[in-house]
Amino acid sequence: MNTQQLLSLTKSLFFATPAFLLLCSCTTTEIDEFRQSATEINQGESIVILGRRQNNNYETEEDFVSCVGGVVARGQNSISVVEEREFLDAMFPFFEPRTAPMRTGHLEQLMAIDVAAERIKEFGIAYIVWVDGITERSDQSGSISCTIGPGGGGCFGFGTWSDDSNFEAEIWDMNTLTTVGSISTDSNGQSYMPAVVIPIPLIARVEANACNGLGSQLKQFINGT
Amino acid sequence: MTTMNKSVHYKLTWHTRVTRTVLVAVTALLSACAVSTINISGEFPAPLVQKLPLTVGVIYDDAFTNHSFIEINDNTGDDQYIINSGATQIELFNTMLPAVFENVIHLDSLESARTYSNLDAVFLPAIEEFQVGLPRKTRLNVYEIWVKYNMRLAKSNGDYIADWVMTAYGKSPEETFQSVDDGVNDAANVALRDLAASFTLGFSNIPEVNEWLRSENAL
Secondary structure, eight states, X not given: XXXXXXXHHHHHHHHHHHHHHHHHOOEEEEEEEEEOSOOOOOTTOEEEEXXXXXXXXXXXXXXXXXXXXXXXXXXXXXXXXXXXXXXXXXXXXXXXXXXXXXXXXXXXXXXXXXXXXXXXXXXXXXXXXXXXXXXXXXXXXXXXXXXXXXXXXXXXXXXXXXXXXXXXXXXXXXXXXXXXXXXXXXXXXXXXXXXXXXXOOBOOOHHHHHHHHHHHHHHHHHHTO | OOHHHHHHHHHHHHXXXXXXXXXXXXXXXXXXXXXXXXXXXXXXXXXXXXXXXXXXXXXXXXXXXXXXXXXXXXXXXXXXXXXXXXXXXXXXXXXXXXXXXXXXXXESOHHHHTTOTTOOEEEEEEEEEEEEEOHHHHOSSEEEEEEEEEEEEEOTTSOEEEEEEEEEEEEEEOOTTOOHHHHHHHHHHHHHHHHHHHHHHXXXXXXXXXXXXXXXXXX
């Protein structure tokens, strides 16, 4: 094979590989909803979405919680969402990992404290949503080598990995101090990174899809639809 | 420029470039071996609790004010990180204590407490132990901070009221492109918030403190 043929083959691979793999690097998302009571949200009311951080092995990422909040707060039938950090600071020390209510029974004890109940009323919180989960990476394989020299540089190789996002949202009604339901989302996908001179990342947007799915379902749930 | 001069000029220029490259590489290597100082900084919200009707003096001794922890490199035995947390510890207590007690007075020593006739008690925090968990050492993808405090409460004349131990724990997930400084700082802030949360909610429940508060009609 001469230089021109090799160059031609490289060009073909460069354009064909991403097109082929684009069809393959997709994500599947499954969403389950369990409703225990009717829900609705009125004008002037808001919700707060908090991440569970009691687990020793992992903690729910702030970015994911913020993403879900963003989905709920925009678009049709949007709901007012209080920022997690703003709520945690305003309610300090009642929602820290060591002190946060784990069950609605603990919530009753919290609401018996006047200063805490008053602050929650100021925010107009109708529902507290606890999000718990993590995105895990597995099945990593392949390798990419990059070199650089006087004549130039480049990368060659192939890498692939699988991501699995598993999150659950539990919704607490602040009027009745009870759990009104839960929504779980399981999203997984395969990512690829072929490198033909330059790495071509084909990333399955697993966590983004989990966020969009959970956020949309949560918005519908709280609106009572 | 003659051919010979051009040749000499080229050699000198190439030599200068090589020398500069080697110097930069050596400097980079040496800086990687140098001790890294991490100054913990953060902002803490005032706790949302009902104040105890007490006037308390607080003494921060030199060990507390200038608290510094040295993380050793396991391979070489040299200092790897110096973590300075004294200033932020004081900031935390200066935010927390005025939210817990009606009045807080800063004192230099137990002797100066005697000059204040309205002092109900003197509070002396001390750090007994400080531990850091770095991802590259623990093989976990989190930065961890664990602190053990010894809290002492005394009357203004120095008489013992209570002496108890509190611990604080904080962790922060390791992120891509995040520096060690930021990871340690984030974990430290979580640990300090943890301390403030357990202190404000648990202070009145310490048995000796509870007994003393009842005797002062502060509960």
